Amino acid sequence: MFDHDLAIFFADAGVDGTLAGQPVRVIFDAPAEEMLGGVMLASQPQVQIATASVPASVEGLPLVIPQGAYTVRLHVPDGTGMSTLHLSQA
Amino acid sequence: MPTAILSLTTPIKAALVGLPALNGGQVYRGRDVVLPRDAQRGIRINTVRHAGKTLDVAGTHLLWTGDLAITLMARATSQQDGEEAIDELLGPVWAALLAMPAPPGANGIALDPLIAIALDEADQTVTTATLALRITHITTAADLQPAT
Numbered sequence: 001m002f003d004h005d006l007a008i009f010f011a012d013a014g015v016d017g018t019l020a021g022q023p024v025r026v027i028f029d030a031p032a033e034e035m036l037g038g039v040m041l042a043s044q045p046q047v048q049i050a051t052a053s054v055p056a057s058v059e060g061l062p063l064v065i066p067q068g069a070y071t072v073r074l075h076v077p078d079g080t081g082m083s084t085l086h087l088s089q090a
Numbered sequence: 091m092p093t094a095i096l097s098l099t100t101p102i103k104a105a106l107v108g109l110p111a112l113n114g115g116q117v118y119r120g121r122d123v124v125l126p127r128d129a130q131r132g133i134r135i136n137t138v139r140h141a142g143k144t145l146d147v148a149g150t151h152l153l154w155t156g157d158l159a160i161t162l163m164a165r166a167t168s169q170q171d172g173e174e175a176i177d178e179l180l181g182p183v184w185a186a187l188l189a190m191p192a193p194p195g196a197n198g199i200a201l202d203p204l205i206a207i208a209l210d211e212a213d214q215t216v217t218t219a220t221l222a223l224r225i226t227h228i229t230t231a232a233d234l235q236p237a238t
Contacts (some may be wrong), residue, residue, distance in 0.1 A: 032127060
């Protein structure tokens with residue numbers, strides 16, 4: 001795990017929101033992907049967030065950011081102190 | 091004149107275009123396109139194969155066993171699971187297929203049906219139900235025109 005301040009990663013591209021009611025700062029992205037073997041196009045909304053800001057059993061909890069209200073579908077920590085939360089529309 | 095191969099899917103497309111359950115979605119025949127992000131529902135009709143054999147000694151007619159894939163596509167709302175979402179399209183589509191007249195040269199289009207459902211997760215749950223339909227039909231051997 002990096003031991004420096006992760007806040008620098010969120011300074012410019014980050015947005016403020018709440019995760020299960022607690023304030024967080026995240027970097028939002030929503031790439032489009034072909035699903036089900038190229039049958040349907042769908043967005044894969046996700047945020048980058050400091051792992052320390054992610055509560056236990058985060059799946060199913062609400063994330064509210066300026067881009068919209070979402071539910072956390074999957075938590076993927078990368079082992080360096082950063083995590084990706086995959087989101088569904090709330 | 092189109093062959094019986096194409097003539098089979100033409101009335102199927104006609105029966106499904108404008109179906110209220112599509113909520114304005116498109117019906118694609120003979121396309122391999124992705125359902126656009128802003129479309130909630132859609133249908134693809136694709137011919138998979140036709141296996142034929144000679145029907146008479148003179149070889150003037152062929153009996154075909156055709157397989158069609160009708161792929162229904164739906165996005166679930168946040169209040170639905172994927173099976174609920176696709177079911178709202180599956181029922182009306184099935185009813186429309188059974189209600190339509192048999193295409194020329196065929197007895198029916200719903201012999202030995204198979205329904206395969208697939209799910210994936212994104213911002214919404216996306217679901218497909220593929221109706222695999224087996225159609226037996228007869229054509230002339232010379233030019234593949236529908237025959238009875």
